[in-house]
Amino acid sequence: EALGTIQVTEQSYIDRIVRCLTNVLADRNQLEDPKEVSHMRLTAALSLAKLGIKAIQAIPSLKETLYLDQNRYVNANALLALKRIETDEALKIVLHYLEMSRWCAKTTAASPY
Numbered sequence: 001e002a003l004g005t006i007q008v009t010e011q012s013y014i015d016r017i018v019r020c021l022t023n024v025l026a027d028r029n030q031l032e033d034p035k036e037v038s039h040m041r042l043t044a045a046l047s048l049a050k051l052g053i054k055a056i057q058a059i060p061s062l063k064e065t066l067y068l069d070q071n072r073y074v075n076a077n078a079l080l081a082l083k084r085i086e087t088d089e090a091l092k093i094v095l096h097y098l099e100m101s102r103w104c105a106k107t108t109a110a111s112p113y
Helices: 011-026 034-068 072-085 088-100
Strands: none
Touching (some): 034 072, 072 088
16 A cells, blocks of 8 residues: 555656556455455555556556455545546546446345345
8 A cells, every 4th residue: 555655757667667557456366365465456456546646547446356256345546546546538438337336236135235
């Protein structure tokens, strides 16, 4: 989570931070403790949200996370990150996802929330 609060202006450092966080987002290795891995992805997405526009190069990774991650809290933080990046591309992804998610495929009788 600290990576999202680092206040640096040098682009090479920002690029490294974003790369590190997107690598965590991409790790969906179910052989590890799924709860721990899911928490790491949730925190990585939140850290990218804290970076805002500085995380612009994470848009493709955030989009993939938004649509493919099975954890709705990871999805929510990816959505927040895209919203805070605020480019036209990021906001189009946000709008499309919200339109599509009116019908939540993850909500079941066993998992209503």
